[in-house]
Amino acid sequence: MxxxxxxxxxxxxxxxxxxxxxxxxxxxxxxxxxxxxxxxxxxxxxxxxxxxxxxxxxxxxxxxxxxxxxxxxxxxxxxxxxxxxxxxxxxxxxxxxxxxxxxxxxxxxxxxxxxxxxxxxxxxxxxxxxxxxxxxxxxAFPLPFRKSLDGALMAAGGLGLVAGYGGLFLRRFRERRPEVPVGPHQVHMAALLGALLGPGVGMALAFLTWALSARTGRPVVLPDRLTLPLLPVALLLAPALGLDLLESLKGSLVAAGGLALAGGLYWAFRPAPPEEEEEPVAMGYGDVKLLGALGAWLGLYAFLALLLAVFLGAAFGLVLRRQKIPFGPYLALGGVVAFFFGEAIWKAYLHLLGI
Ligand SMILES: [Zn+2]
Known part of the structure; x- marks a missing residue:
């Protein structure tokens, strides 16, 4: 029944x-x-x-x-x-x-x-x-709260950074005009500071620039051309600085995700910032927020959902050959598959590797 x-x-x-x-x-x-x-x-x-x-x-x-x-x-x-x-x-x-x-x-x-x-x-x-x-x-369903929160932040932070790097390459390293009081610049800055100083301090400093931007009405940010290239350098140097690489990576993603989701929530209640000249973007922040939401339900399996979405998107993209392909449907499908079968897929994969 x-x-x-x-x-x-x-x-x-x-x-x-x-x-x-x-x-x-x-x-x-x-x-x-x-x-x-x-x-x-x-x-x-x-x-x-x-x-x-x-x-x-x-x-x-x-x-x-x-x-x-x-x-x-x-x-x-x-x-x-x-x-x-x-x-x-x-x-x-x-x-x-x-x-x-x-x-x-x-x-x-x-x-x-x-x-x-x-x-x-x-x-x-x-x-x-x-x-x-x-x-x-x-x-404590579908996850313990800590894992749900970390999953949401890391997933949103991860895709926010993908969007950041993609945009920077598409613009051929031209700096994008920062949004006031908060925008992707703070996300990238939080990622760099989070990698070096931990998620709490990284997030706090990025929130501070948000507050300063709001107060002065002008962008108070580090340029993307600085923060984004420095992030992999910081992660590579982490062990030399006495930091744990995985902890640095996690700190980076958590801090970036915190800014991405908090900034997105801020703009959800404001009139959208004035349309600029069409800037090429690799990925919309809607997808970042959706993957963050999936992280709250899937924990780190959200990254499996993202991987599935990329493969499905590539496969369908080749078949459909459309200019503009929305990514959300693939993320949603990847999320459903990862929710029900994520653990089975992960175990099968480890088995395949002989672990
Ligand atoms: Zn009718």
Whole structure:
């Protein structure tokens, strides 16, 4: 009964996610108006809203105006239903199982919104992050809190640095105009200082420059051309300075992640900084926040999710040959695979190496 219940619940939640995917990016209310046909505007009744089945019964056409209904709607419902079913096979009925359902629902919504709009709404990335941290804090699920927090910070810090280096190369080492009061510059600075002085001090100094930037209205930062090239040097020299290399790396990622997630949260509540001339970027900060959220649920397996996403993205990118490919759907898929099968994949990999 439990797997069947999960499947039906997933179909119903999937139907709600269609509304979220459609309306959230436009800032429309999720509750009002009730569902209507996008072609003729006719209000849909209960008979039109049965997940998947209505679509099949109506042969993919609106009951009132006969215009075709996008197969996306039953697809989202079917995907959500299948994922909930999968979760029910891993987790018996419990509050934990419902947390996993929520994790999956967030990822489905994020993946499809990114496909449509190339954006990952802060409400969803931070919602997923804080839900994962809260679940770890109160239930020690899916991870002990410490691992969840470290996972979130290190994952966000890691991808934030990838974005930093990628951007620097794409701009051919031209300095990017720093954002006031906080932006990627502070993330890169925190990474360097965190590697040398530990995550606490690294973060504190970066927050200090944030405060000074806010106070003076002008950027108070070290240039990327300095911080980013110095970071690998600092890590290489760590053992010579009497530091543990792994601790330095962790300090660097944690400090960078702290600034990336705190800075992102700040901008989530502010009007976006004025659009500059199109700067080439390797990766949006939406992806950084999403990987941070995955870190709260997966711990260090978030890096496995990232690796899977890169491979999947490369594979699909070759097939689809599109100019602009959103990365969020691949991260979401990598996150689902890593959540259920991360440990098995890791063990198989170690086995392959003969360890
Ligand atoms: Zn219609």
């Amino acid at each position: 439990w797997p069947l219940f999960a499947l039906v619940l997933g179909l119903v939640i999937g139907s709600f996610l269609n509304v979220v995917i459609h309306r959230l990016p436009k800032g429309e209310s999720l509750a009002y108006p009730p569902s209507y046909c996008p072609s003729c505007g006719h209000r849909l009744g209960p008979k039109d809203l049965v997940p998947v089945l209505s679509y099949l019964a109506l042969r993919g056409r609106c009951r009132y105006c006969q215009s075709p209904i996008s197969p996306r709607y039953p697809l989202v419902e079917a995907i959500t239903g299948s994922l909930f079913l999968l979760a029910a096979l891993f987790y018996p009925p419990s509050p934990m199982a419902f947390l996993v359902f929520a994790f999956l629902a967030f990822l489905v919504a994020l993946a499809f919104i990114d496909l449509d709009t190339y954006e990952l709404p802060d409400a969803l990335t931070y919602g997923l992050l804080f839900l994962g941290l809260a679940a770890s804090y109160f239930l």
